[in-house]
Amino acid sequence: MRKLASIREISAIHPIPGADRIEVAQVDGWECVVQKGEFQVGQHIVYVEVDSIVPDVPEFEFLRPRKFRVRTIKLRGQVSQGLVLPLSILPDGAPCDLGDDVTEVLHITKYDPEAQQEAMLTKQPKQPTNPIVKYLMRFQWFRKLFAKPKRKGGFPDWIVKTDETRIQNLPVLFETERDKGTKFSVTEKMDGQSATYFLHRLSKRKFEFGVCSRNIRLGEPDNSSYWMVAKKYDIENVLKSIIGVHQTVVLQGEICGNQIQGNKYHIGGYELFAFNLIFPDHKCNTHEIADILSPFGIKTVPILEDGKVLPQTIAELVEYSKGKSTVRKEQKREGVVMRNMERNISFKVINPDFLLAEKD
Incomplete structure (x- = not known):
C-alpha cells in the first residue's frame, strides 16, 4: 500500500531567489516550499505526498481552500510538491522512526x-x-x-496491478541506475483510466476471458468504458489469436475518451493505448507490443525515446518530463514512464506543469 504520509529526512535546504520568508526543503526526490528557518538539514519530519486528502482538523485548516487536498503548487516561481510537517504533528505513541508509515495515524486518504x-x-x-x-x-x-x-x-491475484512508482520516491534506485548508465525506453504517460484484459486457458479449446478496471474485475458485459473497449477491439478474440501455447496472456492499457479525466485528448468514443502485454515467461517491450497488436488496430502508448540514460539529478529528469502530448499537441503531457525490460525496472515521472494546470 502506498505511503501517503511517512517519516523522512530533509537532505538539503535551498534558498528561493527573491523570497525572504520561504525556502525549499529537499525530501528524497521531492522539493517542498517551507517557512524559512523552520527546518534543518538532517531533521526527521513527516512528509505528506501530493494527492493526499488530510482530515478536516485545525492542524490542516490552511488547506480548506483546496478542499484539504495536497496539490502541486508554485510559490515565487518555485514548484512545491507535498507537505513537510514537524514530528510534533503526530499523536503520542505514534511510530516515528525513519521510513515509518503514518498515513493511518494521521487519517490521511488518497485523492483517487x-x-x-x-x-x-x-x-x-x-x-x-x-x-x-x-x-x-x-x-x-x-x-x-x-x-x-x-x-x-x-482483481485476479496472479496479475500485477498497474501503478508505477514516482521517481521522487526512488532516490537510491535513481542514483544506482544513473551511475551504471542504464538505458531506458521512454513512453508518454496517458491521462485516462487503467484497464486490464486477460485470457486464461482452461483446456485445449476453452478459455476464461476477464475484464478489469484498475482494482476490480467486472463480471457481466455492460456499457462501461472497459467493456465497450473490449467489444470495440474484439479483445477476447485478439488474445485468443496471440496466446499461442501459453497458459495466460494479459493486456493492460489506458482508456482515454468521453468523460474520462475531462477527455483532454478530444477523443471521440474510447481508445485504448496499450502499455503491457504479459505472457507467463516474458513481458513484451513497447515496440514488441506494437508489432503484435497493430494488425488488430490497437495502439500503444506513444514511444518518445529509446536508449535514454538518466541525468545527474531527479530535478533534471522532472524537467525532461515536461512537454506537449503527442496525441494532442495543444495538451500538456501528464509525464513519462521509463522502463528497462532486461532488469525489470520501471517508474513514472510526472510533469509538474500538467499538475499545476489541473482543475478539480
Missing part, C-alpha cells in the same frame, strides 16, 4: 477519482418497485436472467 468511478461499477442494482418484477424476483431463473451483479470478484 478513478476509484470513485470504480465504486459506481460495483453498486448492486436497486430493489425493484414494480409489483410484477418483485414477484418474479422470487424465482431463480428470473434472477439469473435479469438481476446479475456487475461485479464478478476481486
